[in-house]
Amino acid sequence: MTMNDSTSNNTTALAKVIYILLIVSTIIGFSGIVAVIMAYVNKDDSSEWLDTHYRFQIRTFWIGLLYACIGVFTFAIAIGYFILLFTVIWVIIRCSKGLKQLANNQPVKNLESWLFT
Numbered sequence: 001m002t003m004n005d006s007t008s009n010n011t012t013a014l015a016k017v018i019y020i021l022l023i024v025s026t027i028i029g030f031s032g033i034v035a036v037i038m039a040y041v042n043k044d045d046s047s048e049w050l051d052t053h054y055r056f057q058i059r060t061f062w063i064g065l066l067y068a069c070i071g072v073f074t075f076a077i078a079i080g081y082f083i084l085l086f087t088v089i090w091v092i093i094r095c096s097k098g099l100k101q102l103a104n105n106q107p108v109k110n111l112e113s114w115l116f117t
Helices: 003-024 030-045 048-073 079-103
Strands: none
Touching: 003 030, 003 048, 003 079, 030 048, 048 079
């Protein structure tokens, strides 16, 4: 294993940890903050295909936060419950698809999507 392979494996592992932290944030909210900070810190020092994962993770955090805020603000009219449930499912599916593409050493497809990818 060369030095570049070792570095690539470490950054891939870090991207995997960020995906897992985003999934955990559906239960423990502050882990999402840790994940987005890690993604911001590492996105500039990564290869092009891995950079798409960090950008995807950052977008997942911010869009998920937007959806969660909308859910909280509309909770009083009962639709908020469904929006929050959708947000949890949305984060899990997005991160699962990202993990699958990461495991195959592929860049994220359809990076700009607000849905699942």
